[in-house]
Amino acid sequence: MLRKFNFTKQQDLTSNTQLATNESGLSYLLIKNQYAEAAISLFGAHVLHYQAKDKQPLLWMSHTSAQDGSKPFRGGVPICWPWFGPAPAELGSGLPAHGFARGLTWQLEGVSETDDGTFVHLSLNDTAETLAMWPHTFRLEFEVRVGTTLTMSLTTENTSAKEFCVFEALHTYFNTKGTEFVTVKGLGDRFYDKLTKSDGVQEGDFHLTAAVDRIYNKPAKVVTFTTGYDTIKLDNGGENSAVVWNPWTAAENMADFDSDRWQTMVCVETCVTGKGQAIPAGEEHTLSTEISYL
Ligand code: TA6
Numbered sequence: 001m002l003r004k005f006n007f008t009k010q011q012d013l014t015s016n017t018q019l020a021t022n023e024s025g026l027s028y029l030l031i032k033n034q035y036a037e038a039a040i041s042l043f044g045a046h047v048l049h050y051q052a053k054d055k056q057p058l059l060w061m062s063h064t065s066a067q068d069g070s071k072p073f074r075g076g077v078p079i080c081w082p083w084f085g086p087a088p089a090e091l092g093s094g095l096p097a098h099g100f101a102r103g104l105t106w107q108l109e110g111v112s113e114t115d116d117g118t119f120v121h122l123s124l125n126d127t128a129e130t131l132a133m134w135p136h137t138f139r140l141e142f143e144v145r146v147g148t149t150l151t152m153s154l155t156t157e158n159t160s161a162k163e164f165c166v167f168e169a170l171h172t173y174f175n176t177k178g179t180e181f182v183t184v185k186g187l188g189d190r191f192y193d194k195l196t197k198s199d200g201v202q203e204g205d206f207h208l209t210a211a212v213d214r215i216y217n218k219p220a221k222v223v224t225f226t227t228g229y230d231t232i233k234l235d236n237g238g239e240n241s242a243v244v245w246n247p248w249t250a251a252e253n254m255a256d257f258d259s260d261r262w263q264t265m266v267c268v269e270t271c272v273t274g275k276g277q278a279i280p281a282g283e284e285h286t287l288s289t290e291i292s293y294l
Helices: 128-133 248-253
Strands: 008-012 017-021 027-032 036-041 046-052 107-114 117-125 138-146 150-158 164-170 173-175 183-185 190-193 198-201 212-216 222-226 231-237 241-246 265-279 284-293
Touching: 017 107, 027 107, 027 117, 036 117, 036 138, 046 150, 150 164, 150 265, 164 284, 212 265, 222 265, 231 265, 265 284
Parallel strands: none
Antiparallel strands: 008 017, 017 027, 027 036, 036 046, 107 117, 117 138, 138 150, 150 284, 164 265, 173 265, 183 222, 190 198, 190 212, 212 241, 222 231, 231 284, 241 265
16 A cells, blocks of 8 residues: 555554554554555654545655655655744754654554544654754644544644744645646635745636645635545644645655656645744644545
8 A cells, every 4th residue: 555665563453453663663553444544654643645445545655755764754744843844043053844743753642443433643742852953842642533534633732831833734745646637726815935935816726737835824724626536625723824835847856756756746735834823831722634535
């Protein structure tokens, strides 16, 4: 199901979920239930694969992505947190793009089977390493449901004594039949274009016809798009923006983009960007998406 990933089973966690490791010792949850199959890496709490019964794989995944934990996976659903894009200047230089959550190993809190599918619960807490990059104590909870739909929710708890602000994304890479099949609805009419560094106005639906890297500032709660295989619905929560990204031919110079496979992907992301999300001491915020086939 995941080309180039060689897994060794470690143990059955439930009737539908195995814990497995790859050749580098990274741990994965491999799920196969009556509705769908999925793979989730504990490194990055990264959903790498989801495929509902009788459907195409939902997520695009690089075949040349590092699989040894030396850098985040390319594809699937990277979790960007606590910043999106380059680190804020006040944190200093040399920090990883899109935050550190996708480059750390998360804790497995539990797996359970229900009539609605398999629930996976992962967590990440501050450590000396995270405090050196971002000076706040926190707890992150990531809950995934693998059912007829793929549901992901990322909860940030502010365990510190002061308010902090986070920027975050479920940076989902979707598998498509080809760029020409991609039309996105519900993005709203205002965007910031990271390629031209200017604001823009969306007229009608978005069609993927060229390199794109846009932050839409007022998306609808429900964003839908076509992939050439299916129409996909994102029912988002806690977001303030949506990002659409395809690097186009620039991907051919990226080490882990498999040359021309940019032609079969599009990122449609559930994000908190702009002014970010302020979270007072002791409070929490949840960013979520439920991805379904229409
Ligand atoms: O969400 C789009 C984006 O921010 C692009 O600007 C592009 O850089 C992409 O994410 C991938 O970033 P990465 O750090 O994973 O190479």
